[in-house]
Amino acid sequence: MKVLVAVKRVVDYKVQIRVKSDNTGVETQNVKMSVNPPDENAIEEAVKLKEQGLASETIAVSIGDEKTQDVLRTSMAMGIDRSILVKSQNPLEPLAVAKTLKKIVEKENPDLVLMGKQAIDDDSNQTGQILSALLNWPQGCFISSLKIEGNKVLISREIDEGIENLETKLPAVLTCDLRLNTPRFASLPNIMKAKKKPLDMIDIDTLEIDTSTKIKTLKVIEPPKRKAGVMVNDVKELVEKLKYEAKVI
Amino acid sequence: MEREQLEYDVVIVGAGPAGLSTAIKLKQLNSDISVCILEKGTEVGAHILSGNVFETKSLDELIPNWKELDSPVKTKVSSEEFLFLTKEKSFKVPNLFLPNALQNHNNYVISLSNFCKWLGEYAENLGVEIFPGFAASKVIYNDNDEVIGVQTGDMGLDSEKNKKENFEPGINIIGKVTVLSEGCRGHLGKEVIKKFDLNKKNKSPQQYGIGFKEVWEIKEENHEIGKVLHSVGWPLENDTYGGSFCYHAENNQIYIGYVIGLDYKNPYLSPYDEFQQFKTHPVIKKLITGGKRISYGARALIEGGLQSLPQMYMPGALIIGCNAGTLNMPKIKGSHTAMKSGIIAADVIIEHIYNNGKLSEYEKKFRNSWVYKELHQARNVKPSFQWGLIPAMIFTGIDQKIFGGRLPFTLQHRHADHEALIPARNAKKIDYPKYDGEITFDKPSSVYLSGTNHTDNQPNHLLLNDRDLSTNFTIEEYDEPAQRYCPAGVYEVELDDETQKKVLKINSQNCIHCKTCDIKEPSQNIEWVTPEGGGGPIYSGT
Numbered sequence A: 001m002k003v004l005v006a007v008k009r010v011v012d013y014k015v016q017i018r019v020k021s022d023n024t025g026v027e028t029q030n031v032k033m034s035v036n037p038p039d040e041n042a043i044e045e046a047v048k049l050k051e052q053g054l055a056s057e058t059i060a061v062s063i064g065d066e067k068t069q070d071v072l073r074t075s076m077a078m079g080i081d082r083s084i085l086v087k088s089q090n091p092l093e094p095l096a097v098a099k100t101l102k103k104i105v106e107k108e109n110p111d112l113v114l115m116g117k118q119a120i121d122d123d124s125n126q127t128g129q130i131l132s133a134l135l136n137w138p139q140g141c142f143i144s145s146l147k148i149e150g151n152k153v154l155i156s157r158e159i160d161e162g163i164e165n166l167e168t169k170l171p172a173v174l175t176c177d178l179r180l181n182t183p184r185f186a187s188l189p190n191i192m193k194a195k196k197k198p199l200d201m202i203d204i205d206t207l208e209i210d211t212s213t214k215i216k217t218l219k220v221i222e223p224p225k226r227k228a229g230v231m232v233n234d235v236k237e238l239v240e241k242l243k244y245e246a247k248v249i
Numbered sequence B: 001m002e003r004e005q006l007e008y009d010v011v012i013v014g015a016g017p018a019g020l021s022t023a024i025k026l027k028q029l030n031s032d033i034s035v036c037i038l039e040k041g042t043e044v045g046a047h048i049l050s051g052n053v054f055e056t057k058s059l060d061e062l063i064p065n066w067k068e069l070d071s072p073v074k075t076k077v078s079s080e081e082f083l084f085l086t087k088e089k090s091f092k093v094p095n096l097f098l099p100n101a102l103q104n105h106n107n108y109v110i111s112l113s114n115f116c117k118w119l120g121e122y123a124e125n126l127g128v129e130i131f132p133g134f135a136a137s138k139v140i141y142n143d144n145d146e147v148i149g150v151q152t153g154d155m156g157l158d159s160e161k162n163k164k165e166n167f168e169p170g171i172n173i174i175g176k177v178t179v180l181s182e183g184c185r186g187h188l189g190k191e192v193i194k195k196f197d198l199n200k201k202n203k204s205p206q207q208y209g210i211g212f213k214e215v216w217e218i219k220e221e222n223h224e225i226g227k228v229l230h231s232v233g234w235p236l237e238n239d240t241y242g243g244s245f246c247y248h249a250e251n252n253q254i255y256i257g258y259v260i261g262l263d264y265k266n267p268y269l270s271p272y273d274e275f276q277q278f279k280t281h282p283v284i285k286k287l288i289t290g291g292k293r294i295s296y297g298a299r300a301l302i303e304g305g306l307q308s309l310p311q312m313y314m315p316g317a318l319i320i321g322c323n324a325g326t327l328n329m330p331k332i333k334g335s336h337t338a339m340k341s342g343i344i345a346a347d348v349i350i351e352h353i354y355n356n357g358k359l360s361e362y363e364k365k366f367r368n369s370w371v372y373k374e375l376h377q378a379r380n381v382k383p384s385f386q387w388g389l390i391p392a393m394i395f396t397g398i399d400q401k402i403f404g405g406r407l408p409f410t411l412q413h414r415h416a417d418h419e420a421l422i423p424a425r426n427a428k429k430i431d432y433p434k435y436d437g438e439i440t441f442d443k444p445s446s447v448y449l450s451g452t453n454h455t456d457n458q459p460n461h462l463l464l465n466d467r468d469l470s471t472n473f474t475i476e477e478y479d480e481p482a483q484r485y486c487p488a489g490v491y492e493v494e495l496d497d498e499t500q501k502k503v504l505k506i507n508s509q510n511c512i513h514c515k516t517c518d519i520k521e522p523s524q525n526i527e528w529v530t531p532e533g534g535g536g537p538i539y540s541g542t
């Protein structure tokens, strides 16, 4: 079984996001970038499948500029065998990302595509679903456990009422929840080894897909600041404030 | 435990200006030499916080064509002012009277954090291997007590030091020479200085300061790119050593900061609040009103100068840059001197590895370099501030302006910083104004901007040598000054439910790695050790 993992480069989750002063987007210059957190769970799961002898090869793919190589090196330091960078200078919308991934799937013929449930930068939560539709493969979203028995894929996902257990077949697209596993640290020796693993680059133009944007960003602004709370001295003051200032009672 | 091992010719701890300069120079001198740098920050520059008005002397030596490259050293100083502040007013000290050390017209306003990121990429292109996110947690010695390398910290331990699911043991990194360039108060540096008694020839104890910095985006009409402003005076009392800086960088950003000597006496003094209060001075308030604060951080500086500089070589290793103490205090500049100390280190190491040269040659080379001359000229300024601000300024004027730092005597520092506090009962309480949320802010919202983070459920990295000492001594005698000197609100005093005694609570996940507690704690009870790699602030633009 061949496993393809899609990885996105995003602003590190620990960084305080700052809106650019011209309101065209979020500041990414000189900002620490990392692997999108749920994509790390996808990487970890792929590496585990390989360690269990279920996967024969694991491949990571990412779309972005030259710098995006760093998240692929991290993926390989965590144990992915090789990777592909689809070079694109412009950020893509989920539909274009899914179309790109479909091309890579057609080229690499994996039996399983793993990806994060959503990216923490735009929170779109669409790419996996669109990809499965484009490929006409079954999908499992937000998976929090995974078991593969022959051709059978057993997954669980957390839903409002509890845990839903589902079964489907390979080939499939699965998107991973943070609860799926604990991603490993990339050890120093493995970081060194990852520097020598193959990383192929493809120009997105050679894939001949429509990457035009369908959404126009008018303006990016910060959410309004929450007003500071006030301390009241007694119940009477509280009631008065609720009544006359907040006018809720 | 069996640990994996990696071997290099040279192992460098810390990717600051000093360590990066050593690495680059080594590769320039011999491209075959294998060099690695360990950096505890999640990326190069993530733990670097500095003014910074940058003198390019060392960069000119190291990368002579840097102006042709796309470096972040772009904004030349365009004008400068030195102010003496009172609560309401400001007095401009004419530039004519300023010692040369305080004149900056050939220098650049930079973000040292961004500069280090750039230097890091430069080093990697020469073949240096940099490992960000890996802290060197221990020095490794051989049976002859020579340094042979360092051990990286274990990853994935819980607070009781049990292995978690993702446990990854630290590894041994062995080098023919180890270079400790951890910056001010490196925790390995502290260990080797003690172990090899590197301070034995020193007359003066080491001196430190705490420096704050905020990056602001201000209104275009208030911004004068390249302008450099320094001040002394208000809000500090006359007997406290310190002052402010305010540098106009690119993109309508300014770098506002404050440095306070850690030899302050009053345990009620809160360096953080002095800085916040400083911003309310009319001169500064006018500048930042309507602007937005985008970054906050703090870091200790090493201020002892030549009198306190330890021997910089030991068997198998060198200690360089601010880890040793090469900062020029009257200039408040340590970047170019740290870089030069790193360049000299590379020369000595190449001789040592390829031609049997001795590491002790470092001392001779350092003495014959311009850094030594510079530090020698500067040596009497900081100790003169023991006499208070005004006498010190007059003395400094005479010493620097008339004698060019060549007076035939050397003043000494009297105390180590942790010895300076007076008991709380003899000290005056200080009432600091409330934060307005516009130009002054509370600690939690500041710490939030530093991006600091430590994986929860990991061993505490702020160790108390004696658990009860804080309760029985520091709290009673000094009203626990850590509550005030820690710039990140890590230390809080709480009432223990059972004993009804005041106890110290340590919120170590907030730590921004400034090292102040390790320096100032009156009984030297707090020991800063490296947390899990990658933890700590994520600075950019600082």
Ligand SMILES: Cc1cc2nc3c(=O)[nH]c(=O)nc-3n(C[C@H](O)[C@H](O)[C@H](O)COP(=O)(O)OP(=O)(O)OC[C@H]3O[C@@H](n4cnc5c(N)ncnc54)[C@H](O)[C@@H]3O)c2cc1C
Pocket (backbone or CB within 6 Å): B013, B014, B015, B016, B017, B018, B019, B038, B039, B040, B041, B045, B047, B048, B049, B050, B051, B052, B053, B054, B055, B112, B134, B135, B136, B137, B181, B182, B183, B184, B186, B187, B188, B210, B211, B212, B213, B257, B258, B259, B298, B299, B300, B301, B320, B321, B322, B323, B327, B332, B333, B334, B335, B336, B338, B530
């Ligand atoms: C507020 C402030 C203002 C300043 N203004 C100026 C100025 O205007 N001009 C100027 O020239 N200088 C200025 N300085 C001084 C200057 O920042 C320092 O002199 C300089 O950074 C020292 O360089 P360094 O390489 O020795 O150490 P650092 O820059 O401190 O670098 C040390 C590096 O080592 C890493 N490290 C530490 N311990 C470990 C470990 N155990 N394992 C792995 N990595 C580790 C750290 O994360 C860091 O990246 C200022 C400093 C401060 C605090």
Ligand code: SF4
Pocket (backbone or CB within 6 Å): B462, B485, B486, B487, B488, B489, B490, B510, B511, B512, B513, B514, B515, B516, B517, B518, B528
């Ligand atoms: S705990 Fe110590 S090192 Fe950490 S921020 Fe506070 S004073 Fe600085």
